[in-house]
Amino acid sequence: MLQLNKVHHIAIICSDYAVSKKFYTEILGLQIIREVYRKERDSYKLDLALGDQYAIELFSFPQPPPRVSRPEATGLRHLAFEVDHLESAIGWLTEKQVDTEPIRTDEHTAKRFTFLADPDDLPIELYEK
Template identity: 60%
Template sequence: MCAKTNDQLLLESVHHFAIICSDYQRSKTFYTQLLGFSVIRETYRADRDSYKLDLKINENTQIELFSFPNAPKRPSYPEAQGLRHLAFATRNLDENVKYLRGQNVVVEDVRLDELTGKRFTFFADPDGLPLELYEQ
């Protein structure tokens, strides 16, 4: 349970990540069919000409996928200030890499985190958002 003590805010976990995509249907397919996240709810907001798709990662974490007309691109390379990437934990890195490559997703070579001894790799969503697979 989260509680505030001694003027410190104690947080339990990440609730959601929000992503703005350029092509809603393409990103919806990527996150639901390719990555396998289930749809919690899908809402079209006519006043904004915008979709909001809530996706379930696990019991505690979600992705909010938004579409907005004419949203500006966010630079990723060279690395810009701000959120660097979104990392997903996996128990079988090799099988996930094999699966993604079989779906024609470009996946970087697996690397070793020198600080933790864990293996990881990167791939990108349809808009080039860097996504990481991190082996547990």
């Protein structure tokens, strides 16, 4: 049987590297591990960490195709982050002019959550601990 230990990372392709880099580092607070420009692909690759865990590879490519729909397209549905206090997180995002959806409650876990979108409209969920 195949034994998977954990999710290693999530790869995201963005349409505007500078805007997405700012969003993921300055607004969501992920830490830069390394940033590489790959000349042969005219592409940046930014490795990001959440705490001490490698979490996201942010890629730029010339003219990537847009996402088909939100969030019901085949493929990644959304990216979810756990937060301690949902209202505090929403307050921070509001100060940074990032809109969030109304708070909802998961009918199976009774945990509260909300959604926002990254600069390319990738759905991001904040799920309260």
